[in-house]
Ligand code: KG4
C-alpha cells in the first residue's frame with residue numbers, strides 16, 4: 636500500500652462514487668439530512684480526502700457533518716443486518732489494522748476488554764501469506780490454500796490462556812522459521828495449521844469472556860470475520876451464545892457501516908464541527 640497513491644485514487648474515485656450512489660439509490664444531494672465521513676484511524680491522506688469531501692457537501696447543502704470513528708463503524712455494520720441487536724453485546728473486531736475485544740455496554744458506550752500487543756489478526760494473515768510466497772490480501776488466499784491442506788503442524792497460540800490481549804507477531808515468526816527449516820512442507824498444510832492456531836485463539840478468547848461474564852450476544856466484525864473456519868468454530872457455541880456476523884461485504888471496509896454509525900450520532904445530534912481534524916491514530920476514546 637502506497638499511502639500517497641491511495642489518497643490520489645480516493646480523489647479520483649470519490650466524486651464518481653458519490654454520483655453512482657445517488658443514481659442507484661434514486662436520490663439527489665438535496666434528499667440527504669446529514670453527511671458523514673471517517674476521521675480516523677487510517678491513512679492521513681485518505682482521511683483528508685474523505686472528510687474534505689464531506690465537509691464541502693455539508694457546507695454547500697447546509698446539512699450537519701458527522702465525523703465517524705472507523706472502528707465504531709465496523710461494530711455498527713452488524714446493525715445493518717441485525718436491526719434487532721441490542722446492547723450489551725461483545726464484539727470481536729478483527730481487521731488488517733486492529734484486533735480488539737470490545738464490550739458495547741450501551742449505544743455509543745464502549746469498554747475495551749483486550750487488544751493486540753503487536754500484529755493485528757489480518758496483518759498476521761497478510762504477513763504469513765507473504766512468507767509463503769502468496770499474494771495480497773493474505774486472508775482469503777490462506778483460507779483458500781488451507782482448504783486443500785491439513786492442520787498437522789503445531790504452531791503456537793500466543794497468550795492463549797493469559798487475559799484478553801492478543802499477540803500474533805510470535806506466531807508469524809514461528810511460521811517463518813518453520814518454512815526455513817522444513818522446505819519440504821506443503822504450503823497448504825502450513826496455511827491450514829496457521830489458520831487453525833490463529834482462529835482457535837480468537838474464538839477461545841471471545842467465547843471465554845462472553846461465557847464468564849454472562850454476555851449472550853457476540854458480534855464479529857472486520858475483514859477477518861469473513862473467514863469461514865473462524866465462523867465454523869464460533870458456530871460450535873451457538874447453543875450457549877447468539878453469534879452474529881454481518882454479510883461478507885459488510886465485514887470488509889465499506890461506507891454503509893460508517894453511515895449506520897453516523898445515524899446513531901445523528902439521532903443524538905452529535906454533530907461535528909467543520910474544523911474537526913483527521914486523526915490517523917484515533918482510539919476508542921473518541922467515537
Ligand atoms: O476490515 P478490513 O477490510 O480493513 C481494515 O480495516 O484493515 O480488513 C482487511 C483484512 C486483511 O488483513 C485481510 O487479509 C483480512 O482482513 N481478511 C481475511 C479474510 N478476508 C479478509 N482474513 C482471513 N480470512 C479471510 N477470509
Ligand code: ZN
Pocket residue numbers: 705709730731857858887888
Ligand atoms: Zn476496517
